[in-house]
Amino acid sequence: MNEKEIKTIISYDKKATKLYMPNEIFEDLVACKEFNKDTSSHIAFAYSYTYLCTWLYRYCNFFKTEPITQERLKEIMGYTATYKNLDYIIKKNGLLEQLGYLETTTDYPLTWEIDEDKILNFQTVKTYKLEFGKIPETTSRNFKVKLPTKAFHRTNESLESQLLDGTFYDVYSTHMIPIEVFMYCMAKEDIGVIGFYLYAFIKNKNDLFQAGVDISLKEIADQTGIKATTLTTYLTRLKEFNMIDCRVKPYVFNLPQRLWEANTYNVKEHEFFGNKATPVEKRKVMSLYTYEKEYGIIDTLDNNTGNDFLQLANTIDIDDNLLPF
Known part of the structure; x- marks a missing residue:
């Protein structure tokens, strides 16, 4: 699916670009033992799926030009609509719901506004019916979406007390990924969900280390759950498409391990991404x-x-x- 098609399906608007994701999502996904460890793409898909559902909810785009179903979400992320191997992650009571990131609901948002107290409010199917006595004519009674739980309540305690401390209301300890980055990655078969996940991980690190994060491949693998061989391939692709900058440190024979230097990574803004892959600097030995x-x-x-x-x-x-x- 190309970028133009994705824009049409999700009703892309230049004014609806920013989305903040919770930093703890990386640790939560890696710590989840139920992921199929045979493929690195599953954990990357889980992050990407959570991101897209959160964005669609935030900007009320689940049901604009068309109802965006589970099958459609898979297609946007580079899978066939009938691909079943990911269903254990995204189904009702699946892994993402067990981890507290999503919740299946028919009460999806129709519009949003910032009130006089600068609080984000949504008009949902349920609140519309309470106000007007009927559901909107353009909606479907059986259409289900994923409510991004962490966007409203960051912890179990705030969920129980109904305190709005989620990423829609408080961006503390978050990383911001524009929707343009997501669309770019999904439209590039060589990047996809794994490339998007790794970009988001490095972006999270760059928020803490703005001059660049010094991190080894082993540390990235441990903190993302991506296998080392897959990791090397996709980091190279991110560099080739000018999505990240990497200051490559040489590998030195006989150098004591305590003196080994990790590469330094920085993400680049979407407008600097390349249309095609270009050769990049290799690590010197x-x-x-x-x-x-x-x-x-x-x-x-x-x-x-x-x-x-x-x-x-x-x-x-x-x-x-x-x-x-």
Whole structure:
């Protein structure tokens, strides 16, 4: 599905672009043991599905040009309408509802407004019926949507007390992802839900580390639930489409692990994304000898033992010209 088709289905409006997602969603998804671990795409799909349902609810777009059904949501995210392997995540009482992120309801929003107290209010099918004594003619009695629970109530305690502290009302500890980023990713087969999920993860980190987040591939894999091989592929694609900037640190033979440097990542704004993939810088592999020639002599002394790592290890310096790769 191309970007133009997605825009039509979701009734895209340039004024309805921002959406804030809770930062804890990454930990909650990774901690969920019920995900099918055979494929990294399931956890990425869960994030992307939650994002889209939250956006559709926030801007009352579940039922504008057409009713956006579960089947339609799958198609937007690059799956066939009849694909069943994801249903355990999105069905009523499925994983996302068990985790407290979504809730199935027929009481979907029709319009929204900001009142005089600057509080977001929705007119739903139920409130419309209470006011006018009937349901709107353009709606369907049996049409179901997902209510984004975390957008209204961030915790079980606030849900019980009906305190509106969700992401629609308080953006503390959130990351903002514009809908344009979502549409771009879904329209690119090489990026899809996994690329979108990783972009959102890095965006979350950049909100904390605005100069760029230094993070290893292992840390990204652990904190996203994406397998290492899949992770490398999709991070490369994000770089190729100019969605992220990565300051690549060299891999150095014989360098003590305590001195290894992680790559530095920054997301880019949607307007800088590329229309097609372009070649990107590969990680350099060099010997310690060459590294010290380029960057200066490093301190190999282990502060914990007082010993020189290179004197203890069975090491050999190799000129990069002798390396077979």
